[in-house]
Amino acid sequence: MSFKYPLLEDAFSKADLKSAIKVIKSKRLTMSIKTKEFEKKFSKFFKTKYCLMLNSGSSANLLAFFALINPLKKNNLKQGDECLIPALCWSTSLWPIIQAGLKPKFIDVDLKTFSPSIEIIKKNITKKTKAIMLINVLGNCSDIDKIRNFARKRNIYLVEDNCESLGSIYRNKYLGTYGDFSTFSFYYSHQLTAGEGGMIVCKNKSDYLILKSLRAHGWDREISNKKNTFNFINQGFNLRPLDISAAIALSQLKRLKKMVSVRKSNRDRIVSSLKKSKKWNNQFSFFEANKFLSPSWFSIPLLLNKRFSKKKNLYLKKLEKYKIETRPIISGNFVNQPSIKLHKLKFKKKDFKNSQEIEDRGFFIGLPTKKISNKDLKRLTTCLLDIK
Ligand SMILES: Cc1ncc(COP(=O)(O)O)c(C=O)c1O
Structure with missing residues (x-):
C-alpha cells in the first residue's frame, strides 16, 4: 500500500462499534443508562466525583461559563467581569466567555508548554480579573497547580480546558481535575473518541446540579423530588449526548x-x-x-x-x-x-x-x-x- 500519514486515523475497534450497534438495536438512542454508566466509570477512572456528559467539548466550555454567571451559583460572576485567556486558543474556548457576557483578556503563552506560565498569569492579573481560562495544549500543561493555588487565594475561578489532554497525569493527578470547572472532548481525533461528545467536571454538588439543569432545558428532572416533571428552575440549553456516543466512549475507556x-x-x-x-x-x-x-x-x-x-x-x-x-x-x-x-x-x-x-x-x-x-x-x- 502506498504511504500516507493522516492527521486522523480510524480509532474505533470492533468492540466500540458493537457497543454502538447494541444501543441502536435497543432503540434507546437518547441520553439514558449508557450515559449514566459512562459518567460513573469516568468519575472512577479520573478520580473526580462530579462528571456530566455532554454532546461536545465546546458545550462543556459553554456550560462552565454559564454556570459561573448563574444566579443559583453563590459568588457568581457579573456581566463585564474579566477572564484571562491565552491568545493561542480554540474558538470555543473563547466564545463562551463572550456569550456569557464576560470580558476576555488575551494573554501570551510560554514557548515550552504553549500555555501561560504562572509568571505570565501574575503579570496580567488585575483587580478586574475574576476568572482564568487555561488550556492544556495537545497533552501538555504549564504549572497548573501553582496557577490553581494562586487563583484560589484571590477568589478567581479557574476553568481548565482539557479537551486536548485527556489521560495526562500531572503530579499524580489527572489533568482535567484541577479547575473549578474542567472540560473534555471526545471528538474524532482526540485521545478518547465517541465521534462527538464531551464531559464537564466540577468540584461540588451545587455546581453539578446547576450544570445538570443547564444541560437539559433548565428542567429540574433528576434534581428535585417534585412530582411535576415540567418544572423549569433555570435557563437552559439542550446539550445532551446520545447514548450511542456514551456506549462507544465506555468501550474506548477500557483500552x-x-x-x-x-x-x-x-x-x-x-x-x-x-x-x-x-x-x-x-x-x-x-x-x-x-x-x-x-x-x-x-x-x-x-x-x-x-x-x-x-x-x-x-x-x-x-x-x-x-x-x-x-x-x-x-x-x-x-x-x-x-x-x-x-x-x-x-x-x-x-x-x-x-x-x-x-x-x-x-x-x-x-x-x-x-x-x-x-x-x-x-x-x-x-x-x-x-x-x-
Ligand atoms: C482546546 C479545545 N477546546 C475545545 C475544543 C472543542 O471540542 P469539541 O470539538 O468536542 O467541541 C477543542 C476541539 O478540538 C479544543 O482543541
Missing part, C-alpha cells in the same frame, strides 16, 4: 491506557528516528512535556528552526505532496482570526510574541493509536527532514 501508551511509544520512536537520521540538522524543535507530567500525547507538534521560518508554507505544501497531513497548532494566534475583527475585540498585538511565533513556525502532524511500522517510520523521517 485508554493502552492507546495512550501506544501513542507515547510512536512519538518516542518518531522523535528518535528524526534525531538519529543522517539528515538531522536541527530542522525543528520538539514539544517537551512539563517535567512533572506523564503525558497523554494528542499529536506531534513541531516548531521549525528560525532559519526556515519563511519557508514554512512551501515546506508544508511539500509534505502534502508526500501525503503527510499537517495543521496549525490549535488554531494559531487566535487574535489574527477574522471573527475577532468582526466582534471588535480589543488587544495589543505586540503582547503575544510567543503565540505569534508558534503560529509562524509551528504545525503538527498526527499520532496514530496503532503501532507505526518500521517502513512508515523510515518514510516519515525522510520526508519530514526534506527541507533546506
Whole structure:
C-alpha cells in the first residue's frame, strides 16, 4: 500500500462499534443508562466525583461559563467581569466567555508548554480579573497547580480546558481535575473518541446540579423530588449526548491506557528516528512535556528552526505532496482570526510574541493509536527532514 500519514486515523475497534450497534438495536438512542454508566466509570477512572456528559467539548466550555454567571451559583460572576485567556486558543474556548457576557483578556503563552506560565498569569492579573481560562495544549500543561493555588487565594475561578489532554497525569493527578470547572472532548481525533461528545467536571454538588439543569432545558428532572416533571428552575440549553456516543466512549475507556501508551511509544520512536537520521540538522524543535507530567500525547507538534521560518508554507505544501497531513497548532494566534475583527475585540498585538511565533513556525502532524511500522517510520523521517 502506498504511504500516507493522516492527521486522523480510524480509532474505533470492533468492540466500540458493537457497543454502538447494541444501543441502536435497543432503540434507546437518547441520553439514558449508557450515559449514566459512562459518567460513573469516568468519575472512577479520573478520580473526580462530579462528571456530566455532554454532546461536545465546546458545550462543556459553554456550560462552565454559564454556570459561573448563574444566579443559583453563590459568588457568581457579573456581566463585564474579566477572564484571562491565552491568545493561542480554540474558538470555543473563547466564545463562551463572550456569550456569557464576560470580558476576555488575551494573554501570551510560554514557548515550552504553549500555555501561560504562572509568571505570565501574575503579570496580567488585575483587580478586574475574576476568572482564568487555561488550556492544556495537545497533552501538555504549564504549572497548573501553582496557577490553581494562586487563583484560589484571590477568589478567581479557574476553568481548565482539557479537551486536548485527556489521560495526562500531572503530579499524580489527572489533568482535567484541577479547575473549578474542567472540560473534555471526545471528538474524532482526540485521545478518547465517541465521534462527538464531551464531559464537564466540577468540584461540588451545587455546581453539578446547576450544570445538570443547564444541560437539559433548565428542567429540574433528576434534581428535585417534585412530582411535576415540567418544572423549569433555570435557563437552559439542550446539550445532551446520545447514548450511542456514551456506549462507544465506555468501550474506548477500557483500552485508554493502552492507546495512550501506544501513542507515547510512536512519538518516542518518531522523535528518535528524526534525531538519529543522517539528515538531522536541527530542522525543528520538539514539544517537551512539563517535567512533572506523564503525558497523554494528542499529536506531534513541531516548531521549525528560525532559519526556515519563511519557508514554512512551501515546506508544508511539500509534505502534502508526500501525503503527510499537517495543521496549525490549535488554531494559531487566535487574535489574527477574522471573527475577532468582526466582534471588535480589543488587544495589543505586540503582547503575544510567543503565540505569534508558534503560529509562524509551528504545525503538527498526527499520532496514530496503532503501532507505526518500521517502513512508515523510515518514510516519515525522510520526508519530514526534506527541507533546506
Ligand atoms: C482546546 C479545545 N477546546 C475545545 C475544543 C472543542 O471540542 P469539541 O470539538 O468536542 O467541541 C477543542 C476541539 O478540538 C479544543 O482543541
